[in-house]
Each structure stands twice: as structure tokens, then as C-alpha cells.
Amino acid sequence: MRRSMLFLPGNNPNMLINADVFGADAVIFDLEDAVSPDEKDAARILVRNALKYMDYGNTEIVVRINSIDENGFWSKDLDEIIPLKPSMIMPTKVTNAEYVKKLSDYMTAIEQKSGIPEGTVKLIPLIETAMGVENAYEIAVADERVVAIFLGGEDLTADLCCVRTKEGDEIFYARCRMVNAARAAGKDVYDTPFTDVNDDEGLIVDAKKAKSLGFTGKASIAPRHVKGINEVFSPTQEEVDYAYEVLEAIETAKKQGKGAISLRGKMIDAPIVLRANQVIAAYESIKGGSAR
Amino acid sequence: MSKLVKNLKEAITLCGLKDGMTISFHHHLRNGDYVLNAVVDEIAAMGIKDINLHASSLFDIHLPVIEHIKNGVITGIETDYISTGVGKQLSQGILKNPIIFRTHGGRPADIISGRSHIDVAFVAAPSSDKMGNITGKNGKSACGSLGYAFADAMCADKVVVVTDNIVDYPMYDYSIPETNIDYVVNVDKIGNPSGIVSGTTKITRDPVGLVMADYAAKVIKASSLLKDGFSFQTGAGGASLAAAKYLKDIMLAEKITGSYCMGGITGYMVDMLNCGCFESLMDVQCFDLDAVNSLRTNPKHKEVSAEHYASPDVKSNLVNSLDVVILGATEIDTDFNVNVHTDSSGCIMGGSGGHSDAAAGAKLTMIIAPLVRARVSVITDRVTCISTPGNTVDVLVTQRGIAINPLRTELRDRLKDAGLPVVDIFDLKKKADSICGEAKIERAKGKVIANVLYRDASLIDTIRMI
Numbered sequence: 001m002r003r004s005m006l007f008l009p010g011n012n013p014n015m016l017i018n019a020d021v022f023g024a025d026a027v028i029f030d031l032e033d034a035v036s037p038d039e040k041d042a043a044r045i046l047v048r049n050a051l052k053y054m055d056y057g058n059t060e061i062v063v064r065i066n067s068i069d070e071n072g073f074w075s076k077d078l079d080e081i082i083p084l085k086p087s088m089i090m091p092t093k094v095t096n097a098e099y100v101k102k103l104s105d106y107m108t109a110i111e112q113k114s115g116i117p118e119g120t121v122k123l124i125p126l127i128e129t130a131m132g133v134e135n136a137y138e139i140a141v142a143d144e145r146v147v148a149i150f151l152g153g154e155d156l157t158a159d160l161c162c163v164r165t166k167e168g169d170e171i172f173y174a175r176c177r178m179v180n181a182a183r184a185a186g187k188d189v190y191d192t193p194f195t196d197v198n199d200d201e202g203l204i205v206d207a208k209k210a211k212s213l214g215f216t217g218k219a220s221i222a223p224r225h226v227k228g229i230n231e232v233f234s235p236t237q238e239e240v241d242y243a244y245e246v247l248e249a250i251e252t253a254k255k256q257g258k259g260a261i262s263l264r265g266k267m268i269d270a271p272i273v274l275r276a277n278q279v280i281a282a283y284e285s286i287k288g289g290s291a292r
Numbered sequence: 293m294s295k296l297v298k299n300l301k302e303a304i305t306l307c308g309l310k311d312g313m314t315i316s317f318h319h320h321l322r323n324g325d326y327v328l329n330a331v332v333d334e335i336a337a338m339g340i341k342d343i344n345l346h347a348s349s350l351f352d353i354h355l356p357v358i359e360h361i362k363n364g365v366i367t368g369i370e371t372d373y374i375s376t377g378v379g380k381q382l383s384q385g386i387l388k389n390p391i392i393f394r395t396h397g398g399r400p401a402d403i404i405s406g407r408s409h410i411d412v413a414f415v416a417a418p419s420s421d422k423m424g425n426i427t428g429k430n431g432k433s434a435c436g437s438l439g440y441a442f443a444d445a446m447c448a449d450k451v452v453v454v455t456d457n458i459v460d461y462p463m464y465d466y467s468i469p470e471t472n473i474d475y476v477v478n479v480d481k482i483g484n485p486s487g488i489v490s491g492t493t494k495i496t497r498d499p500v501g502l503v504m505a506d507y508a509a510k511v512i513k514a515s516s517l518l519k520d521g522f523s524f525q526t527g528a529g530g531a532s533l534a535a536a537k538y539l540k541d542i543m544l545a546e547k548i549t550g551s552y553c554m555g556g557i558t559g560y561m562v563d564m565l566n567c568g569c570f571e572s573l574m575d576v577q578c579f580d581l582d583a584v585n586s587l588r589t590n591p592k593h594k595e596v597s598a599e600h601y602a603s604p605d606v607k608s609n610l611v612n613s614l615d616v617v618i619l620g621a622t623e624i625d626t627d628f629n630v631n632v633h634t635d636s637s638g639c640i641m642g643g644s645g646g647h648s649d650a651a652a653g654a655k656l657t658m659i660i661a662p663l664v665r666a667r668v669s670v671i672t673d674r675v676t677c678i679s680t681p682g683n684t685v686d687v688l689v690t691q692r693g694i695a696i697n698p699l700r701t702e703l704r705d706r707l708k709d710a711g712l713p714v715v716d717i718f719d720l721k722k723k724a725d726s727i728c729g730e731a732k733i734e735r736a737k738g739k740v741i742a743n744v745l746y747r748d749a750s751l752i753d754t755i756r757m758i
């Protein structure tokens with residue numbers, strides 16, 4: 001389960017060798033915005049070598065590459081990174097299904113050349129334009145590599161010609177559309193980072209909002225925000241206890257040959273069972289832990 | 293009567309300073325100190341040679357001393373700490389006699405017992421009256437506590453106060469009384485305020501440092517020592533301060549009131565006092581302006597001598613009543629011995645200060661260090677120099693886990709039960725080596741340039757020329 005995804009600059013060796021100590025479920029090594037054009041090659045080599053030599057344990061590794069329209073950096077990024085088999089590639093400014101297919105085909109070629117089973121490296125498209133938001137569903141179902149979609153609020157608000165605020169009213173539509181598209185496609189969906197790194201309380205409010213809308217987890221640009229995100233996106237003990245009660249009640253009903261059952265005065269129907277299974281799956285995957 | 297003399301030269305002459313004698317200085321003016329250089333320059337100008345320099349610490353502002361070492365004015369150094377620039381020069385073996393390193397507790401013990409004799413102490417004083425009642429709390433060069441100067445003033449054959457702020461006699465809120473002072477010299481400036489204390493000390497923003505600080509606070513919470521009456525010392529390094537900040541959050545949330553916080557005092561400690569986390573601050577040295585202001589105004593913030601702080605010779609001292617101390621390390625070995633004197637190539641870049649005193653006294657001694665620093669593992673098979681013996685160190689906190697001294701099985705169990713990432717120190721070393729490769733350490737083989745004395749005056753290690 002990915003509750004938190006932490007962006008780390010691909011040109012910072014200290015962050016690369018310590019990527020797994022911050023408690024994030026996934027880290028995103030950034031070759032795009034965090035790296036100036038004259039450092040793109042150095043960052044690419046650093047990230048490649050980090051993937052080659054470091055053991056990140058249970059922390060999932062994602063690499064954010066440059067967008068397809070930028071100076072051909074994207075293909076050089078993939079040439080270097082795909083042979084090291086990160087869990088996922090995060091392509092940027094994804095606007096439609098063709099973008100995803102072009103990328104996936106290129107990844108397939110590298111995988112074949114490197115002797116890696118086709119489709120090993122997955123995709124988590126970063127959707128950060130008005131067009132991308134409108135096409136979120138077609139992006140989510142464009143290719144089998146796509147396991148999740150990711151909302152980028154900063155570039156999106158620039159594209160929408162509005163100001164990004166802490167309250168996030170300006171991206172409310174995009175958030176809802178992204179969640180709906182992802183869930184319709186049966187994929188995970190991740191929320192944009194909360195960018196005020198010194199506002200721990202604001203982070204919690206924003207993460208709770210994202211969770212309430214249906215996001216699977218949330219990204220961060222600050223290691224100090226990881227703990228808060230993990231706590232918000234972990235099931236509470238009360239939720240876990242209730243989920244186990246639901247499953248027990250279902251089991252008991254089956255043994256007794258009952259069709260319909262109730263728990264705490266409420267009918268247990270299919271959505272409640274589905275939700276209980278989701279909570280238990282999440283709980284099991286994080287073993288009840290919080291930040292670290 | 294007045295003890296005021298015209299200038300440093302007259303004071304030095306009246307003290308009868310001769311070739312081969314020992315002069316002493318405290319380090320409360322830190323990297324803003326003008327007094328040590330001025331005195332040594334004057335001694336050199338007077339043609340006096342073969343002087344033993346007995347300073348509680350040496351900073352890079354004292355680099356001019358190197359020339360006086362080369363021309364034979366200074367032939368010996370006794371100190372508790374030498375900063376990187378001066379240390380690099382001394383590591384070339386330019387000093388005639390080996391340096392004697394002591395601890396902040398060992399120094400007053402040796403001075404007061406007579407094991408280490410001072411002929412003339414030059415005591416920089418931010419404020420003094422004409423008879424030599426002095427304090428560091430007031431004046432344009434205020435530094436706060438004068439804790440390291442007490443033994444020198446008490447035991448030197450002659451004591452010269454050097455001040456840039458003469459006040460009316462008698463100064464009623466003195467730190468060191470006139471009873472021990474021979475002469476007072478008024479100069480334009482004893483130091484540069486920006487080097488004496490920083491404006492404010494800040495906690496680290498380094499994410500790795502914050503991870504370690506978080507672990508450190510959790511170790512303290514899980515140790516069973518964090519309860520009403522808790523006593524605590526931490527350094528002024530960024531990660532140590534961050535640990536104090538996290539500890540403060542825990543103490544406030546759990547409504548715990550500690551007894552005292554001590555060591556070098558920063559604004560963060562002052563904040564903890566003012567928030568009710570501690571009943572008092574015991575201050576041997578101020579690190580920033582907030583600490584100086586608090587020492588001046590808050591009666592619960594108390595100046596203490598280095599002897600009271602950490603001398604092993606006294607009937608009781610503050611370090612022996614410490615519950616927890618957080619310390620740093622340049623290296624730590626798999627037996628938990630800690631080096632704070634040299635870098636991994638053997639070059640002098642520090643000293644014990646109060647490190648081994650606090651480690652010996654505290655119930656829980658915690659070292660915080662990043663596992664890898666500048667491509668070298670912090671954990672070695674054997675430290676380049678033993679500053680603090682491993683049997684006084686309980687815990688190593690790194691960003692990749694917490695190693696517990698095998699002697700502390702009960703503590704290990706407590707931390708494991710609290711869900712903290714307890715790791716064998718050998719496994720931590722393996723992890724570091726897997727990142728950096730195993731370092732091939734070449735030991736310095738030159739002549740002995742420093743004898744490192746433990747707090748009880750026994751020789752714990754030597755440092756060789758590189």
C-alpha cells in the first residue's frame with residue numbers, strides 16, 4: 001500500500017542514499033522540475049547509480065522523468081533508468097492516451113533490449129493540465145502498465161489561470177474527476193503535494209480532505225510531512241476493528257445459513273463488506289504501523 | 293586602592309612572567325576572542341619564550357598563535373578542544389612539546405589539585421570593577437557564564453582580568469570575586485560579539501538530521517528515565533537541538549517537569565525552561581544571545597563552574613546526576629568507543645570538551661551521528677583516537693537504526709518493545725560499508741603530538757603527527 005510518496009531531487013546524493021529512511025511508502029526520484037537543464041545528465045547518472053547500488057528495502061522506487069516535449073530528455077531518462085527496473089516511471093504533463101502508449105512502446109523496446117520481462121516497469125502518469133484532467137479516464141486505461149494516476153496541482157493551476165491556495169477550492173473539480181476516473185478504471189490515485197513545508201497542521205487538513213475524496217494516498221515534497229500523510233491514510237484502529245467485526249458477522253451468518261445479517265443495528269450489504277476488505281488489506285499491508 | 297594597570301605589558305611585567313612559565317585563558321569569548329592573541333603578541337614583543345599555553349579551548353580566531361609556535365614563544369599547549377583550522381596546523385607536528393588534552397571536568401580537577409600549575413591566568417571579563425569583581429552577563433562583549441574561568445582565577449599564582457567594560461565598585465552581581473584577582477587591564481575590545489555568541493542557534497533543516505532527532509527523542513521516552521525530575525544535557529549541534537525540540541513536545545504533551553537542563557546553553561534550552569519543561573538551567577557556557585539574556589534575568593538560570601559541572605575530584609557534580617546526555621561523534625567503533633578529537637585521517641579537529649565527563653556521569657549516554665559522512669562510515673573497527681571509552685556509551689542513533697551497547701540489555705529490550713528500529717552495531721557497520729565500501733584507514737605513524745587524558749588524568753590515547 002502506498003500512503004505517502006516522497007519527492008526527492010535526483011541531483012542530491014545525500015537524499016538518494018538516504019531515500020528509505022524517511023518512512024515514505026514510495027519515493028520519487030525527480031529528474032524533472034527539481035533538476036536544472038544543465039544538470040539533467042548528472043542527475044540521470046546519479047539516480048541510475050543509486051538504483052544500481054542501493055538497497056531500498058521495502059520502499060518502492062518511482063522515477064519522475066522529463067516530459068515528452070522537452071528536448072528529448074525523456075528518452076535519455078528512460079534509456080538510463082529502465083534497465084535498473086524501478087517499480088514505476090512517472091511521466092509528466094500527460095494529456096492523453098497516445099502519450100502513454102508512446103512512452104510504453106519505448107519502455108518495451110528498452111526492456112526487450114535489456115532482457116527484462118515486458119511490462120516489468122509500471123507507469124503512474126502525472127496529470128497536471130486541464131486537458132489531462134479531462135482525459136483522466138482514457139489515460140488511466142491507456143496501457144496495462146498504468147497502475148495509478150497522479151494529480152499535479154501546481155502546474156494545473158497555472159494551466160487553469162488561477163492561483164493555488166491552501167484551501168484548494170480551485171482544484172476541487174480536478175481532484176474529484178481524477179478520483180472518479182481512477183476508480184472507474186480500477187486504478188489507484190494520488191493527490192498533489194501540500195507545498196508549505198513549514199505548515200504541519202495545514203498538511204493534515206489537506207491530507208484529510210484528499211482522503212475524504214477517495215485518494216489512495218498523497219505525495220510530499222518534504223520528508224517531515226511523510227509521518228502526517230501516513231497517519232491520515234492509515235486505517236484507524238476503530239475502522240480496523242469494525243472491518244474485522246463485519247467479516248466475522250458474515251462468516252457467522254454463512255454458517256447459520258442466513259442470507260441477510262445486521263451488525264450494530266445496520267444491515268451488512270456488499271459495499272460494506274467490500275469496504276471492510278479494503279480496510280483490512282490496507283491494515284495488513286502496513287502491519288498497523290504509522291510513520292516508520 | 294585600584295588594581296587597574298596601564299596595559300597588558302605592565303600587567304605581564306608585574307606578574308613576573310618569565311621563559312618557561314604557564315599562562316591560561318578561558319574560552320567563553322569563543323571564536324570572537326581578542327584577548328588570547330593580544331596577550332601572546334605582547335609576550336612575544338617582550339622577548340619572552342618557551343611559554344606553555346593553558347586554554348580551556350582554542351578556536352580558529354587563535355590561528356595567529358601558530359606563528360608564535362613557529363618562533364618558539366609557545367612551546368606547549370594544554371587544552372580541552374582545538375577547532376579545525378588550528379588543529380590542522382598542529383597536526384603537522386610544529387609544537388615542541390606534545391599537546392595535553394583534558395576534559396572540561398578533568399581540567400579544573402587538575403588545576404585545583406595542583407597536578408596542573410598555572411603561573412599567570414588572563415581572564416577575559418565582559419564587565420569588571422576596578423578591583424576585579426567580574427561577570428560575563430553584562431557589557432558590550434557579554435558572553436554569559438564564565439564557568440570555565442573559575443578554577444584558573446582561584447588557583448593561578450597571578451590573575452589578570454582583561455575587560456572592556458569597567459563598572460562602579462563594588463559589582464554586586466559578580467561571578468568571580470576580587471579576592472583572587474591581582475591586576476585589571478582595561479582595553480578597547482576584548483572580543484567581537486558576533487563571534488562570541490551567535491544571534492540565535494537554529495535546529496537543523498536537514499531531513500536526515502531530523503530523522504535522527506526524532507529517534508533520539510523516542511529513545512529517551514522509551515528509556516523509563518523521562519519522568520518528573522528528569523535531567524538532561526545536549527549539545528548545540530543542529531540534530532541535538534532538534535532532538536531537544538521533539539523532547540520538549542513529548543514533555544509538554546505528557547506534562548513532565550524535569551529538574552535541570554545543563555551544558556552549553558542555547559535559546560532552545562531557555563525556551564524549555566520558560567515552558568515549564570525544567571525547573572532550572574545549570575549553565576557552564578552560553579551559546580547564544582537568548583541564553584545570555586536569560587542568565588542575566590532569570591534566577592532559575594544559574595551560572596555554574598566547570599568544577600561543579602564535571603570535575604571527578606569533587607564530592608558531587610552535575611554530570612553525575614544527569615539522566616540523559618546527547619553527544620556527537622566523528623567516529624564510533626564497534627566497542628562504542630567514541631572519537632571527537634580527530635577526523636578519520638588523524639587530523640586534530642576537536643576535543644572532548646565535556647563529552648567524556650557527561651558520558652561517564654549520565655544514566656543514558658546517546659551518540660547521534662549520520663551513518664555515512666563525506667563518503668566514510670561513522671562506524672569503524674577501531675576509532676582513530678579514543679576520546680570517550682565505550683563502556684560509558686549506551687546508544688548510537690543513526691538514521692538507519694539504533695545500536696545499543698551489549699552491556700545494556702534492559703535498555704535494548706525497552707527500545708525494542710517501543711517499536712524502535714534496534715540494530716546490531718555490526719549490522720549497521722555492514723550497511724554503511726555496503727554504501728561507501730570499507731574504508732582503508734591508514735594510521736598516522738609520526739611522533740606523538742598529543743597525549744589525551746581521560747577525566748581522571750589517566751592517559752587514554754595519543755595522537756600522532758600526520
